[in-house]
Amino acid sequence: MASVFSSPQAAGGPRSLAKILDAARAVLSEHGYPALTIEAVAAAAGVGKSTIYRWWPNKEALVADALAEVFRADDIPDLGDTHAELRYAVDMTIDNYANEDIAASLPALAAGLLPHPELMTRFREAFLFRKRENIAVALRRAVGRGDLPDDLDTDLVQDIWAGTILYRRLMTGSSLDADLAEHLVRLVTDTPGRRSGESDRESA
Amino acid sequence: MASVFSSPQAAGGPRSLAKILDAARAVLSEHGYPALTIEAVAAAAGVGKSTIYRWWPNKEALVADALAEVFRADDIPDLGDTHAELRYAVDMTIDNYANEDIAASLPALAAGLLPHPELMTRFREAFLFRKRENIAVALRRAVGRGDLPDDLDTDLVQDIWAGTILYRRLMTGSSLDADLAEHLVRLVTDTPGRRSGESDRESA
Numbered sequence: 001m002a003s004v005f006s007s008p009q010a011a012g013g014p015r016s017l018a019k020i021l022d023a024a025r026a027v028l029s030e031h032g033y034p035a036l037t038i039e040a041v042a043a044a045a046g047v048g049k050s051t052i053y054r055w056w057p058n059k060e061a062l063v064a065d066a067l068a069e070v071f072r073a074d075d076i077p078d079l080g081d082t083h084a085e086l087r088y089a090v091d092m093t094i095d096n097y098a099n100e101d102i103a104a105s106l107p108a109l110a111a112g113l114l115p116h117p118e119l120m121t122r123f124r125e126a127f128l129f130r131k132r133e134n135i136a137v138a139l140r141r142a143v144g145r146g147d148l149p150d151d152l153d154t155d156l157v158q159d160i161w162a163g164t165i166l167y168r169r170l171m172t173g174s175s176l177d178a179d180l181a182e183h184l185v186r187l188v189t190d191t192p193g194r195r196s197g198e199s200d201r202e203s204a
Numbered sequence: 205m206a207s208v209f210s211s212p213q214a215a216g217g218p219r220s221l222a223k224i225l226d227a228a229r230a231v232l233s234e235h236g237y238p239a240l241t242i243e244a245v246a247a248a249a250g251v252g253k254s255t256i257y258r259w260w261p262n263k264e265a266l267v268a269d270a271l272a273e274v275f276r277a278d279d280i281p282d283l284g285d286t287h288a289e290l291r292y293a294v295d296m297t298i299d300n301y302a303n304e305d306i307a308a309s310l311p312a313l314a315a316g317l318l319p320h321p322e323l324m325t326r327f328r329e330a331f332l333f334r335k336r337e338n339i340a341v342a343l344r345r346a347v348g349r350g351d352l353p354d355d356l357d358t359d360l361v362q363d364i365w366a367g368t369i370l371y372r373r374l375m376t377g378s379s380l381d382a383d384l385a386e387h388l389v390r391l392v393t394d395t396p397g398r399r400s401g402e403s404d405r406e407s408a
Contacts, residue, residue, distance in 0.1 A: 163371030
């Protein structure tokens with residue numbers, strides 16, 4: 001596989017690349033993100049540190065790639081049923097943030113990347129954009145069926161879904177169960193779905 | 205003020221406590237969370253490191269206290285207008301996460317605390333519980349007026365609000381403007397607000 005953090009020509013050693021990414025996930029699971037060092041990953045992968053530094057500039061970039069491989073970004077199948085498709089999308093998002101490696105590493109990873117806008121952009125590309133586009137396709141399919149309003153803000157829907165799930169996982173510690181998934185789907189299917197900026201403020 | 209991380213008897217020196225918390229925020233603003241050390245805060249506050257360690261076990265605890273002081277947890281005033289009160293609550297939440305010190309520190313802080321359940325609990329208490337209870341009071345007032353359904357899940361509403369705001373701030377980088385605030389309010393006021401678990405799945 002090609003690393004999003006490596007130049008195309010550097011992505012030439014697929015076997016050691018795969019070994020390094022496996023090792024990064026293994027070190028992460030066993031010792032956690034703060035204790036993960038390039039040295040530890042190199043030792044676990046049986047390669048030299050310089051081999052890792054040839055492909056990744058730092059620990060953040062390596063971990064973002066290692067997690068991107070286990071981060072689900074499925075095409076949402078056309079099930080002919082809007083509720084089922086949106087539930088598929090929400091369940092996939094829950095899967096991603098319930099994943100121990102991802103959830104345990106994401107805060108420190110984001111903290112390491114935020115001061116570096118270029119790395120942050122690559123992190124978003126590795127993690128988020130493919131998943132978001134695939135979910136947007138399903139949302140637009142539902143709009144096409146007339147099940148959701150024409151002016152649906154597909155970005156906002158996804159910010160609400162992923163934000164609620166991530167917040168529960170990291171901040172409140174409350175559960176990510178089927179009830180939550182069902183509620184997040186209905187938030188979209190049961191709401192008139194006006195764009196923000198319209199003037200109607202009546203409560204339901 | 206009494207630090208949530210200190211024992212009651214240790215909270216005896218209010219003037220140096222305040223100086224240390226000011227210094228922690230100053231170091232945070234200037235150098236960022238990763239570069240913040242107890243040494244740097246001690247130097248900025250003009251106290252010895254041992255003075256800081258008398259009150260706080262580590263950097264995470266100190267920073268959580270320093271941020272808790274600037275984290276808004278207002279009583280939501282009774283404005284006799286549900287929309288206005290919910291907008292107050294959402295705007296307060298946006299204010300908190302738009303705050304540079306809070307937003308820049310929160311991921312690393314959460315990462316530092318997550319492996320330590322006891323510190324994580326104190327962090328939730330310092331940061332979240334007061335704010336959440338105050339917002340829950342406003343939501344229950346709206347229920348009492350008949351503006352929101354009796355079985356409103358006030359925790360879920362707050363997870364959705366804070367989650368969406370935090371996710372935009374940290375992950376997508378998109379804006380936290382009045383349109384977003386208005387949309388988050390309407391998500392609650394315009395939705396039938398069923399509890400998850402009911403069987404009705406019809407779309408609007």
